[in-house]
Amino acid sequence: MNIPQDLKYTASHEWLRLGDDGVATVGITDHAQEQLGDVVFVELPEIGRKLKAGEECAVVESVKAASDIYAPVAGEIVEVNQSVVDAPESVNADAYAAWLYRIRPDSAADVASLLDAAGYQSEANKA
Amino acid sequence: MARQTPLHETHRAAGAKLVDFAGWDMPLHYGSQIEEHHLVRRAAGMFDVSHMLALDVTGPDARRWLQHLLANDVAKLTDAGRALYSCMLNEQGGVIDDLIVYYFDSRRYRIVVNAGTADSDLAWMRKTLEGFDAAIASRRDLAILAVQGPQAVEAVWRAIPGSRNATHALAPFQATEMDDLLIARTGYTGEDGFEIALPADRATATWQALLDAGVKPAGLGARDTLRLEAGMCLYGQDLDASTSPLESGVGWTVNMKTPRDFIGRSALESGSPTRRLAGLVLEERGVLRAHQIVVTPQGNGETTSGSFSPTMNCAIALARVPKEVAVGDRVEVEVRDRRLLARVVKPPFVRNGRVLV
Numbered sequence: 001m002n003i004p005q006d007l008k009y010t011a012s013h014e015w016l017r018l019g020d021d022g023v024a025t026v027g028i029t030d031h032a033q034e035q036l037g038d039v040v041f042v043e044l045p046e047i048g049r050k051l052k053a054g055e056e057c058a059v060v061e062s063v064k065a066a067s068d069i070y071a072p073v074a075g076e077i078v079e080v081n082q083s084v085v086d087a088p089e090s091v092n093a094d095a096y097a098a099w100l101y102r103i104r105p106d107s108a109a110d111v112a113s114l115l116d117a118a119g120y121q122s123e124a125n126k127a
Numbered sequence: 128m129a130r131q132t133p134l135h136e137t138h139r140a141a142g143a144k145l146v147d148f149a150g151w152d153m154p155l156h157y158g159s160q161i162e163e164h165h166l167v168r169r170a171a172g173m174f175d176v177s178h179m180l181a182l183d184v185t186g187p188d189a190r191r192w193l194q195h196l197l198a199n200d201v202a203k204l205t206d207a208g209r210a211l212y213s214c215m216l217n218e219q220g221g222v223i224d225d226l227i228v229y230y231f232d233s234r235r236y237r238i239v240v241n242a243g244t245a246d247s248d249l250a251w252m253r254k255t256l257e258g259f260d261a262a263i264a265s266r267r268d269l270a271i272l273a274v275q276g277p278q279a280v281e282a283v284w285r286a287i288p289g290s291r292n293a294t295h296a297l298a299p300f301q302a303t304e305m306d307d308l309l310i311a312r313t314g315y316t317g318e319d320g321f322e323i324a325l326p327a328d329r330a331t332a333t334w335q336a337l338l339d340a341g342v343k344p345a346g347l348g349a350r351d352t353l354r355l356e357a358g359m360c361l362y363g364q365d366l367d368a369s370t371s372p373l374e375s376g377v378g379w380t381v382n383m384k385t386p387r388d389f390i391g392r393s394a395l396e397s398g399s400p401t402r403r404l405a406g407l408v409l410e411e412r413g414v415l416r417a418h419q420i421v422v423t424p425q426g427n428g429e430t431t432s433g434s435f436s437p438t439m440n441c442a443i444a445l446a447r448v449p450k451e452v453a454v455g456d457r458v459e460v461e462v463r464d465r466r467l468l469a470r471v472v473k474p475p476f477v478r479n480g481r482v483l484v
Contacts, residue, residue: 037160037348038160041412041435041442059463061414063161063434066416092159
């Protein structure tokens, strides 16, 4: 299972990378894309939308199934990755490069409390 | 514990993603469902469909019993090896299963039924046999391979010695026996190809010979998108025991031209269909799935199967809609919390590699 050490994770299979500018980039994990199979559709949130932690904000659909994507932390959407909407298969090619959206967290402490790589590994093993 | 086909170990070794399908541990895909789909449309792919059950029907009343059991009329079958698609109905006119019946002579037929309904089908058939001098033998000793695609026929000829001579003149929906193989020019993909029933202990070697002939394995995921593009019904989704075949796009297989008394006929004759099965092509981004509401000026309908079409690169569906809904109409489908525009078409969507809608 490909789980980079330098990212944060949720039990619902999102990854998060906090940038130096205090904005976090979010995508789905390699394990999640593998479970979904060929991704054919991605729907992303509106820029400026304010989200609660755990709120549904995007959808990734494969040939097989639809998967809701949740906000890992509370915050505001500041950017979305239009190229992944145009080429949904890029999620399968590299789930950590094909980010979905960028969110400005309300609190840095929320980010710190997310799962680390080891924590996500054990969550993913349960599924 | 899920049941396993004779090729189970072969699938594991090939890295298949295995999932439960109707109580069987079956390959969903071997890496990419979409690539496998394209392979069948453009070259050749093979499916292990050994979870389907073959039944041999023999006896002096075999034909008379099948004429009673099935909504299509086996009397149409007069050439040895000829195959017929039919629904098997309950007394209420709902579909118990859809199946293929192969004719050898009036005392000998082969039926192939769906995996999920195999046990209940067999129980139903045995019940209806009373008063008929015929017997049913379950053939779980067989494996079934479907080799499909524009290059499938040539590949089978290279892989199975003697098969070219045996099958070069086979028309679609025609089968031939070759030693202990039954090779049929049938399938569930909308492409040319063969379905081959063979002794289970020869399945692995034949699969390997097909691999050597250039055929790649394809999983049930691709099989589903291929059949959907081909406009073919899937039992349990587009067909079920509470819905008339006349409202499921398979009315053409219900033969009421003669006074033949088949199970479900009187129920079909006492009602008149108010809905029909139509094809939908989504005109916006999104993915259609089963059980989405279809909003039309004539009333609501429901999708029965939906997916992304790899050939058309958009979402398609089969939907049961009010019968007044016409080809070319625009309808709306409720996808998640939105209504998306779709165009009504006449299935099939794709046949022999070509988009038809």
